[in-house]
Amino acid sequence: MKIGFIGLGTMGRHMAMHLIEAGHELTVHDLRREAAEPHLAAGARWADSPAELAGDVELVFTSLPGPAEVETVALGEKGLLAGMRPGSVWFDLTTNSPALIRRLHALFAERGVHVLDAPVSGGPRGAQTRRLALWVGGDEKLFERYKPVLDAIGDQPYYVGPIGTGSVAKLVHNCAGYAIQCALAEVFTLGVKAGVDPLALFKAVRNGAVGRRRTFDGLVEQFLPGKFEPPAFTLRLAHKDVSLATGLARELHVPMRMADLALEELTEALNRGWGERDSRVAMLLQEERAGVEIRVPEERLRERER
Structure with missing residues (x-):
């Protein structure tokens, strides 16, 4: 040709x-x-x-x-x-x-x-x-x-x-990547300032729940189908974890702008009475602000796996 x-x-x-x-x-x-x-x-x-x-x-x-x-x-x-x-x-x-x-x-x-x-x-x-x-x-x-x-x-x-x-x-993909990059910079500076060797920290977190899965794979379980019950991990527990992390950051004088924003989102969702729903339910707040509802029928998500 x-x-x-x-x-x-x-x-x-x-x-x-x-x-x-x-x-x-x-x-x-x-x-x-x-x-x-x-x-x-x-x-x-x-x-x-x-x-x-x-x-x-x-x-x-x-x-x-x-x-x-x-x-x-x-x-x-x-x-x-x-x-x-x-x-x-x-x-x-x-x-x-x-x-x-x-x-x-x-x-x-x-x-x-x-x-x-x-x-x-x-x-x-x-x-x-x-x-x-x-x-x-x-x-x-x-x-x-x-x-x-x-x-x-x-x-x-x-x-x-x-x-x-x-x-x-392409813009969604790249913007997500750089937003995640900012969050990773925050949490790694926190971890290292808290006394963990950088390589040891990297090896530890890459074997956790977030580290073992591809970035976007988790969207198919709760966010895309809009299904937040039963919870895989409750909003209440997620709020506790991020509160502990940002508390540690304050003790060590580590700025955590991205984490503070995440905590604000989780707090607002908690104040809606969503504490026992899955932690991803906080993502609905952005849908409300953007004026868009994201829902993919579960049968279409299953077709993706064939």
Whole structure:
């Protein structure tokens, strides 16, 4: 298949090379021609602009730093909009703004060009080894048609929903990761200041209930189905544990902004009379504030396990 690839940086250079290795005819473009030297040596051809690249291919991938670069490549002078032919397809692999990708989707649709967002997760090492998730938003039939090509880039291409939903999933994932990072920084400074060796602390907690499970797996037991009885661990006991931890932090003069916020949430939930429900019931408070109800029927959750 004739494919164009724009953006040969930390992630893109590996993904583009995998497409060559899979036997596709690749045309490449980057702000720096030297970034393309390995690809040209492997048989790719060079295009001087996004428009030139797009004019001779069926499928275009972009892997760029952010929304500003995507908009320039798409709509700038000699951009993709000027070069892509009706019926051709563009997958944007960038971590991008959902609003921007939806606007571009509408603009390109007027020219008969299909746009899908497909941000990736796995980091440079994952891009090199193909251990990558690709979260795709857009036309599901196009996702299915080009899934063999996506498989050449990463081992976990997944259709999320309409245009923009892939980008939303990526932002949810990354925001969760950095929020957890902040919480881990707090609790580890607490543990070490309380006298525990850092490596001993790491080895201890990674074998606990939280350490043994993947980050998002616990959501299927209470939060997603909205089922908080019978409790796996009561809110009352969770409140006690976090109270003890924040109390220790005060004794040792360790700031614990994230933990203090967690304690506020648990306290508010306790004041609702939820003390004997499962501790995850406190998550309902955020649903109320956001004005959204999250409920997944249990039969759909069971389908996930098949």
